[in-house]
Amino acid sequence: MRLILVLIVIIAIFAVVQSKRHNCEFGEDGWFDCIIDKTKDEFSSMEPKTSPETPAAEAPAAETSTTDSAQ
Numbered sequence: 001m002r003l004i005l006v007l008i009v010i011i012a013i014f015a016v017v018q019s020k021r022h023n024c025e026f027g028e029d030g031w032f033d034c035i036i037d038k039t040k041d042e043f044s045s046m047e048p049k050t051s052p053e054t055p056a057a058e059a060p061a062a063e064t065s066t067t068d069s070a071q
Helices: 002-021 031-046 066-070
Strands: none
Touching: 002 031
């Protein structure tokens, strides 16, 4: 029971802090979406940019013998 109460308090504190940081007014339409979406945007902008994947190595071209074509 204590664990559930502690989790509820932590979630409430998170909601209040994020609401103040993002200027979301409690009770307005989309309040929860305002908090969650802006928080996701913050974390996604903090992730390092990944470099584009390098293409797979190409198979070597078939070798042609110059001596065979000369004959």
